[in-house]
Structures are given as structure tokens and as C-alpha cells.
Amino acid sequence: MKTTDILIIGSGIAGAAAALKLSKDPARRIILITREPDPAESNSRWAQGGIIHRGPDDSAELLVEDIVQAGAGASLPEAARILAEEGPGRLENLLLSEAGIGFDRETGGELAFGQEAAHSRRRILHVGDGTGRSIMDGLVADIARQPNIELLTNATAVDLITYPHHSRDPLDTYQPVTCYGAYVFDRNGRAIHRTLARATILATGGLGRIYRNTTNPTGARGDGLAMAHRAGANIINAEYIQFHPTALAVPGAEGFLISEAVRGEGGTLLTPTGQPFMHKYDPRWKDLAPRDVVARAIHNEMESQGYSHVLLDIGSHMEADKLRTRFPNIYAECLRVGIDITREPIPVVPAAHYSCGGVAVNTWGETTIRNLYAVGEVACTGLHGANRLASTSLLEGLVYGERAAEHIMGWVDGAFLPRPDDIPPWDESNLTHESDPALIQGDMQTIQSVMWHYVGLIRSGDRISRAIRELRHLQNEIETFYRKTKLSDGLIGLRNAVEAALIIAKAARHNRQSRGCHYRTDSVNGGDRLL
Numbered sequence: 001m002k003t004t005d006i007l008i009i010g011s012g013i014a015g016a017a018a019a020l021k022l023s024k025d026p027a028r029r030i031i032l033i034t035r036e037p038d039p040a041e042s043n044s045r046w047a048q049g050g051i052i053h054r055g056p057d058d059s060a061e062l063l064v065e066d067i068v069q070a071g072a073g074a075s076l077p078e079a080a081r082i083l084a085e086e087g088p089g090r091l092e093n094l095l096l097s098e099a100g101i102g103f104d105r106e107t108g109g110e111l112a113f114g115q116e117a118a119h120s121r122r123r124i125l126h127v128g129d130g131t132g133r134s135i136m137d138g139l140v141a142d143i144a145r146q147p148n149i150e151l152l153t154n155a156t157a158v159d160l161i162t163y164p165h166h167s168r169d170p171l172d173t174y175q176p177v178t179c180y181g182a183y184v185f186d187r188n189g190r191a192i193h194r195t196l197a198r199a200t201i202l203a204t205g206g207l208g209r210i211y212r213n214t215t216n217p218t219g220a221r222g223d224g225l226a227m228a229h230r231a232g233a234n235i236i237n238a239e240y241i242q243f244h245p246t247a248l249a250v251p252g253a254e255g256f257l258i259s260e261a262v263r264g265e266g267g268t269l270l271t272p273t274g275q276p277f278m279h280k281y282d283p284r285w286k287d288l289a290p291r292d293v294v295a296r297a298i299h300n301e302m303e304s305q306g307y308s309h310v311l312l313d314i315g316s317h318m319e320a321d322k323l324r325t326r327f328p329n330i331y332a333e334c335l336r337v338g339i340d341i342t343r344e345p346i347p348v349v350p351a352a353h354y355s356c357g358g359v360a361v362n363t364w365g366e367t368t369i370r371n372l373y374a375v376g377e378v379a380c381t382g383l384h385g386a387n388r389l390a391s392t393s394l395l396e397g398l399v400y401g402e403r404a405a406e407h408i409m410g411w412v413d414g415a416f417l418p419r420p421d422d423i424p425p426w427d428e429s430n431l432t433h434e435s436d437p438a439l440i441q442g443d444m445q446t447i448q449s450v451m452w453h454y455v456g457l458i459r460s461g462d463r464i465s466r467a468i469r470e471l472r473h474l475q476n477e478i479e480t481f482y483r484k485t486k487l488s489d490g491l492i493g494l495r496n497a498v499e500a501a502l503i504i505a506k507a508a509r510h511n512r513q514s515r516g517c518h519y520r521t522d523s524v525n526g527g528d529r530l531l
Contacts, residue, residue, distance in 0.1 A: 001193060001194050001195075001196070001420050001425075002031060002193060002194070002195045002196070003195075003196045003197070003417060003420070004029045004030065004031040004150070004181075004195065004196070004197050004198075005022075005028050005029045005030065005197065005198050005199070005412055005413070006022055006028070006029070006030045006031070006197055006198065006199045006200070006201065006408060006412060007030075007031050007033070007181050007182060007195055007197035007199075007200045007201070008030060008031070008032045008033070008200075008201045008203055009033055009157045009182060009200070009201065009202055009203060009204055009224065010033075010034060010042065010202065010203030010204040010205060010224065010376070010378070011032055011033075011034040011036075011039045011040075011042055011140070011143075011151070011203075012042035012043055012044035012045070012136070012203060012205055012376055012397060013042075013044040013132075013135060013136065013139065013376065013394055013397040013398055013401065014044075014203040014375040014376030014377075014379075014396075014397030014398070014400065014401040015032060015201065015203030015375070015376070015401065016032075016044075016136070016139040016140065016142075016143060016401070017094060017139070017375075017397065017398045017401030017402050017405070018201050018203065018375060018401040018402065018404055018405040019032045019143060019146075019149050019405075020094065020098070020139070020142060020143060020146065020149075021401070021402045021405035021406065021409075022405045022408065022409065023143075023146040023148050023149050025148075025409070025413075026147070026148055027148075027413075028148060028409075028412075028413065029148055029150070030148060030149045030150065031149075031150045031152060031195060031197070032143065032149055032150070032151050032152070033151075033152045033153075033155040033157065033184060033195075034151075034152070034153055034155065035154065035155060035156040035157075035187070035219055035223075035489060036153060036154075036219060037153050037154055038153070039140050039143070039151055039153055040133070040136040040137055040140045041217065041219075042136065042205055042217070042219075043205040043206055043216060043217065043220055043377060044132050044135065044136050044205075044376075044394060044397065045132045045133050045136045045217075046132055046133075046215070046216075046217060046257065047131055047132030047135075047391075047393065047394055048129040048130065048131065048132065048257055048259035048261070048329065048330070049114070049116055049124065049126065049129070049131065049259045049260050049261040049264075049390060049391050050114055050116070050124040050125050050126035050127075050131045050261065050391050050394075051091065051095075051124070051125050051126075051131060051135070051391055051394040051395050051398075052083075052087060052123055052124060052125075052391050052392060052394075052395045053087075053088055053091055053111065053113070053123055053124070053125045054087075054088040054123060055113045055121045055122050055123035056113070057121060058121040058123050060081070060084035060085045061084075062120055062121060063080075063083075063084040063121075063123070064077065064080045064081055064084045065120070066118060066119055066120050066389055067080040067083070067084070067383065067385075067389050067392065068080060068385070069118065070118045070290050070385075070387055070388070070389035071383075071384060071385025071386055071387055071388075071389070071516065072290075072292075072385055072386040072387050072515050072516035073385065073386070073515065074237070074240075074385030074386040074515060074516060075382060075383060075384065075385030075386075076381065076382025076383065076385070078363060078382075079363065079381045079382040079383040080383055082363060082399065082403075083383055083392065083395060083396060083399055086399050086403075087395045087398070087399050090398055090399055090402055091125075091395065091398060094139075094398060094402070095135060095138070095398070098142060099135070099138035099139055099141075099142050100138060101127065101134055101135055101138045102127060102134065103125045103126065103127055103131075104125075104126055104127060104128065111125060112125075112126070113125065114126050114261050114264055114265070115261075115264040115265070115288075116260045116261055116263075116264040116288075116390040116391055117260050117263060117264065117285070117287075117288045117289065117290060117291060117294070117390050118285065118288065118289070118290045118291075118389055118390065119264075119389070119390065119391075124261065124264070124390075124391050126261065128325070128326065128327065128328045128329065129259050129261065129326070129327040129328060129329045129330050130328070130329050131394070132394065135394065152184075154186065154187040154188050155184050155185070155186060155187065156184065156185040156187060156223075156489045156492050156493075157182045157183070157184055157185075157204070157223065157224075157227060158182070158183040158184065158185050158192060158426070158487065158492055159182065159183050159227055159230065159231075160179050160181075160182050160200065160227050160228070160230075160231045160369075160372065161179065161180050161181045161182055161183060161194065161195075161196065161423055162177055162178060162179050162180070162231050162232075162369065163175060163177070163178045163180065163418075164177070165177075165231070166180075166423055166424065167418075167422065167423075168422060168423075168424065169422075176370055177231065177232050177369050177370065178369065178370040178371050179200045179231065179369050179370065179371045179372035180196055180197060180198075180200075180371065180417070180418050180423070181194065181195045181196040181197040181200055182195055182197075182200065182227075183195075183426050185487055185489065185492060187489050190486075190487075190488075192425075192426035192428070192487060193426075194420070194423050194425060194426070196417060196418055196420070196423065197417070198371065198412050198415040198416065198417050199371050199372075199373065199408045199412050199415070200371060200372050200373070201365070201373045201374070201375060201401075201404055201405075201408075202224040202227070202228060202359065202367075202372065202373065202374040202375070202378050202379070203224075203374075203375050203376045203378065203397075203401065204223045204224030204225075204227075204376075204378045205219070205220050205224070205376060205377050205378060206220045206222075206354060206355045206377040206378070207220055207221060207222035207225060207355050207497075207500045207504075208220045208351075208352040208353060208354070208355075209221040209222075209448070209497070210222060210352075210447055210448060210451050210497045210500055210501050210504075211241075211351075211352035211448055211451050211452050211456065212445075212448040212449055212451070212452035213247065213254070213255060213349065213350070213351040213352060213452060214247075214255055214351050214352040214353070215244050215247050215255050215256075215257040215351050215352070215353050216255075216352070216353070219493075221493045221496055221497045221500070222496050222497055222499070222500025222501075222503075223492070223493065223496045224359070224374065224378035225238075225355075225358060225359060225378055225496075225499075225500050225503060226495070226496035226497075226499040226500050226503075227496070228359045228367065228369070228372070228374065228378075229499060229503060230499070231369055231372070232368075232369060233359050233360070233367045233368050233369050233372065233374075234359070234360040234367070234368040235357070235358065235359060235360065235380075235503055235507075236357055236358075236360045236380050237356055237357025237358070237380050237382075237384075237385075237386070237507075238355075238357040238358070238503050238504050238506075238507035238508075239357065239504060239507040239508040239510075239511050239518045240355070240356035240357050240384070240385075240386050240387065240515075240516055240517050240518050241352060241354075241355055241356070241455075241504060241517060241518075242291055242292065242295075242352075242353050242354040242355075242356055242384075242387060242388050242517045243291070243292070243295040243350045243351060243352055243353055243456075243457050243517065244257060244260075244291060244295070244350065244351055244352075244353035244354075245269075245291055245294035245295040245297075245298055245348070245350050246258040246259075246260075246262070246263075246269075246294075246298075246312055246346075246348040246349075246350075247348060247349055247350065247351035248333070248334065248337075248346065248347070248348060249308070249309040249347040249348055249349040250334075250337045250338075250339065250347055251337075252337050253333060253334075253336070253337045255351055256333055257351075257353075258312060258330060258346055258348055259327070259330065260291070260390045260391070261326075261327075262312060262314050262327065262330070262346075263287045263288060263312070264288065264390075265314065265317070265318060265326065266314065266317035266318060267287065267312050267313060267314035267317060268287050268312070268313050268316075268317070269287055269294070269297075269298065269310055269311070269312055269313075269348075270310065270311040270312075270313055270345060271301060271305065271307065271310060271311070272307055272309070272310065272311060274311070277297065277301055277310075278294065278297060280297075281293060281294075281296075281297040281300075282294075282297075290387055290389075290516075291353075291387065291388070291390065291517070292386075292387045292516050292517040292519070295350040295457060295517075296457060296458065296519060298310050298348070298349070298350055299350055299457050299458065302349070308349075309347040309348060309349050310347075310348060310349075311345035311346065311347060311348070312345055312346045312348045313345040313346075314327075314341060314345075314346070315340075315341055315342045315343055315344065315345070320342035323341065323342055324342070327341075334346060350457060352451075352452075352456075354377065354384075354388050354393060355377055355378075356380070356384035356385065356386065356387065356388050356516070356517065357380045357507070358374065358377065358378050358379045358380040359374040359378055359379050359380060360380055361373070361374050361375075361379045361380065361381055361400075363381070363403070364403050364404060364406075364407035365379065365381075365400050365401075365403055365404030365407065366404075366407065367379075371415075373404040373407075373408065375397060375400045375401045375404050376393075376396070376397040376400070376401065377393065377397075379400065381396065381400055383396055384396075385516060386515040386516025386517060386518060387516030387517045428486055428487070430484075431484060431485060431486045432484055433481075433484050433485040433486065434485070434486055435485055435486060435487070435488035435490060435491045436485075437490060439481065440488075440490040440491060440494050441490075443474060443477070443478060443494055443498075444493075444494055444497060446470075446474060447471070447474065447494075447497050447498055447501050450467050450470050450471060450501070451467065451501050451504070451505075454466055454467035454505075455467050455501075455504055455505050455508050457519065458519055458520075458521060459508055459518070459519060459520045459521070460520055460521045460522050461509065461512070461520070461522050464505055464508050464509045465509065467501075467505045468502065468505045468506065468509065471498060471501050471502045471505060472502065474498055475498045475499065475502060478494055478495055478498050479495070482495050508520075512524045513525045
């Protein structure tokens with residue numbers, strides 16, 4: 001049993017930014033948990049391209065226009081304005097001044113700005129092609145210096161603790177649903193602890209691992225989305241799953257992200273026979289078209305021509321030394337699997353990358369459950385609409401992580417905290433089965449296959465209905481298994497993955513209009529067209 005003022009679930013940029021902001025008052029206690037052994041390991045760590053700042057010929061208005069344009073008419077203008085207006089200042093304070101992130105600079109010492117798809121200006125800060133890693137290393141080091149932040153690794157949240165569901169008082173049935181922390185599984189001690197908090201922040205990241213091909217790390221299986229859904233939180237825009245156009249398609253390195261910035265620096269997409277093709281799909285932006293357009297264009301080329309992949313050529317457009325300096329991680333990883341990107345093109349395929357929807361929040365990160373906030377990829381601020389603009393995700397995590405923290409600071413000190421006796425402990429006394437990794441892996445692969453084929457890049461009513469039928473049957477099997485089996489991280493993730501998959505599939509069935517990264521061949525607005 002632990003008690004704290006604020007529980008933060010997830011240690012990526014959104015959770016880390018919130019924790020650091022909240023820690024400014026030394027009397028305030030924060031517990032930050034992550035299921036990973038290394039707190040720097042998260043979706044944020046794997047962000048290669050960079051983070052939006054404000055370029056020399058840039059403005060907040062121009063960024064808002066680009067976000068709204070990329071969002072296919074579904075981006076919330078207020079959310080975009082907040083990001084564009086507050087982002088640069090918050091970035092400079094937290095990442096430059098406090099964490100000391102060493103962003104790349106020009107020879108004169110000024111910040112170097114990169115270009116990415118659908119951006120009208122060069123405004124992306126980067127650290128080579130390892131921006132996320134550098135940011136997370138800096139933030140985790142800063143967190144370690146804060147005495148009032150307790151960082152717990154190998155700790156998987158099982159379920160949110162909410163009243164009235166977990167209250168022993170029957171009269172709480174008449175009160176609004178309120179969150180007071182979470183049940184947390186200690187992966188080392190294999191025990192479930194109650195962690196009680198006055199405020200709880202979900203910062204659990206994404207869900208790409210429920211798809212067969214993904215750029216996401218293993219923990220991105222929809223944990224936060226599923227927990228919030230079970231607790232009764234509102235979920236919106238779940239059908240909008242963004243597929244990154246360019247993941248490495250080489251045995252032994254599947255899913256390794258080839259950053260958008262490669263095309264931003266002049267890289268071109270080619271068929272395996274060496275012919276460019278993006279001009280056929282977007283004559284204006286060509287290779288710098290929004291991600292959903294590029295991903296579907298590649299998918300169409302592969303399906304119509306029988307290609308197993310397409311090619312991305314950067315070596316013809318950038319000097320070798322400059323290429324190795326700008327993209328050191330991509331260069332090293334490709335070289336490891338036998339591809340010298342200074343001399344030959346990179347085989348790539350689309351892969352599930354980012355969830356544009358999620359737990360519905362207001363401009364301060366508040367969910368529809370009292371005392372529960374959501375920030376980062378698990379949340380839906382409305383910023384991304386139907387298709388995320390490149391490199392907005394890290395900045396969104398920073399901005400809305402800090403905004404949630406600021407809102408919490410206005411009420412949390414001295415707020416109600418349940419007594420330990422008010423919350424029942426986790427009961428495993430009647431669980432007779434040990435967790436079977438083979439069953440868990442097999443069921444997870446089934447989920448991934450169903451989602452890839454039926455609720456993937458190109459969808460239809462028949463495909464989605466089939467997915468829902470298969471996922472419902474599988475969820476029943478998993479829930480039966482869950483109710484008689486001792487907990488493991490894998491079992492927790494499997495239960496969350498099938499719930500997250502059903503949330504997405506049902507949202508995709510409900511939305512019959514193709515928009516952004518949700519594309520239906522039977523769309524009511526002309527989904528028979530590719531783009």
C-alpha cells in the first residue's frame with residue numbers, strides 16, 4: 001500500500017513533464033510508475049524526427065494552419081492554438097534551460113531547424129535522428145534529482161481505483177465517478193499493491209502493438225485506454241490510427257522507424273524498379289504529403305503491383321558525411337542489416353505508428369472522471385484530428401503534461417484521500433492457474449493479425465464487422481482466462497490489448513466517412529477513391 005498526492009502512470013515526455021512541474025513544491029509528493037525496467041524507455045524515446053519549435057520565418061498562426069490542414073478538418077482549433085502559442089516557451093524552459101537538451105545547431109551556434117512532411121516552414125528541432133532518446137535521458141536525469149518524486153520501475157498498472165466501484169460505502173453509488181489511484185502490479189515481487197492518490201495522470205502512451213506491423217515498442221498495447229474505458233471515461237476519435245509510411249522492411253529489423261525527416265531532407269520514394277510514384281497521388285506535396293496519403297500510396301503500389309516493399313532513396317540527395325551526421329542511428333541500423341544508405345535505397349513498408357484519438361480531455365487534460373487526467377498519446381485533446389502532423393506529438397506531451405500539472409496544483413494540496421481501509425486489497429486467493437506465456441503470445445498474435453488485415457490502412461464495413469466478431473469471441477476467452485489466472489505483465493497487457501482493439505474497431509464501424517487516416521472503401525463520402 002502506498003499513498004501520494006499525485007500518481008503518474010507512464011514516464012514518457014508527457015508524464016515526465018507533469019512530474020517535474022508538480023515537483024516544484026517540495027511538500028508535494030509524486031509517484032511516477034513505469035512498467036519498464038528503464039524509466040527512459042517509452043514511445044517518446046523512439047521519436048527520431050524531432051520536436052516542433054518556432055523557426056526564424058515562422059509564426060503560431062502558420063503552425064495552426066498546418067496542423068488543421070494535416071488533421072483533415074477534424075483538428076480542434078483551440079488545441080492547435082494552445083500548442084502553437086505555448087509550445088515554444090515551454091520547450092525553451094523545460095528542455096533547453098532545465099534539462100539542457102543538446103539540440104543540433106548550425107555552424108554559427110544558432111538552433112538548426114529541420115523540415116518534415118506537411119510543414120510549411122523549417123521548424124523541427126532535432127538531435128541527429130535520436131531526438132526522443134536525448135530528451136528522455138535529460139528528463140529522467142532531472143527527475144532523479146527531485147527528492148519528492150518517487151520513481152517506480154517494473155510497475156504495471158492493473159486498473160484504476162474509482163469510487164463508487166471500489167468504495168465500501170454503498171452511498172457512494174450516488175456520487176460522480178472519481179479516481180483515487182490504481183492497483184499496481186510489482187513485476188519483481190509479483191504482488192499487487194494499492195496506490196492511493198488525490199489526483200491520477202494517465203500518460204501510458206499508445207497502442208501500436210495491437211497491430212502486426214508497428215514502429216512502437218512492446219509496451220504500447222493500449223493499457224491506459226483500456227483502463228480508462230473500464231472505469232467509464234469517454235473515448236473519442238479512436239478510429240484514427242496513423243500508419244507511418246516508412247518502416248524498415250528487412251528481416252531482423254522489422255518495424256524500425258525510418259524518420260519522416262529523411263523525406264524532409266530530400267529523400268524520395270521509389271518503386272522497386274526505381275520509379276518515383278508520389279506525384280501520382282499528391283502533385284503538390286509529392287514525397288512530403290501527409291502521412292496518411294503517403295502510407296496509402298505505398299500500400300496501393302504494393303497491392304496493385306505485387307511489391308513486398310518500396311524504396312526510400314536519400315543517398316542520391318545528401319552527401320555521405322552529412323547523411324551519417326544527420327541520421328546516425330538510421331545509418332547504423334541499416335548498415336547492421338546490410339544496407340549502406342549512402343549508396344543504396346532503403347526498403348520500407350507502412351506500419352501502425354500513432355493513435356490520434358484516445359481518452360477525451362479538455363484543454364487542461366481533465367477526463368470525464370473526476371481527479372483523472374490524461375496526457376500524451378493516450379489522450380485526445382483534439383489536436384491531431386484525423387491525421388497527426390509530423391513532430392507534434394512530443395510537443396503535445398510537453399505542453400499538455402505541464403498544463404495538467406498546473407491545473408492539479410490549483411486544487412490537490414489537502415484534497416480528499418481515501419483511508420487504506422476504505423479500498424479493498426487485490427484478492428488472488430481463488431486464482432488457481434499460472435500465467436501461460438504461450439497462450440498469451442498466441443492470443444496477442446491473433447489480435448495483431450485481425451487488426452492489421454481488417455482494421456488497418458484500408459477498411460470496409462465487412463472487414464470491420466468480421467474483426468468485431470472475432471475480437472468479441474477472443475475477449476470472452478481472455479476474460480475467462482484472466483478471472484482464474486495469477487497476474488503477470490503479459491496477461492495484463494493481453495486483456496488491455498483486446499479491449500483497445502474492440503474500441504478501435506467499433507469506432508471504425510460507426511464512422512462511415514473516410515477522413516484522414518481512417519479510410520473506408522465503402523465510405524459515404526466516396527471512399528472508392530484511394531486518396
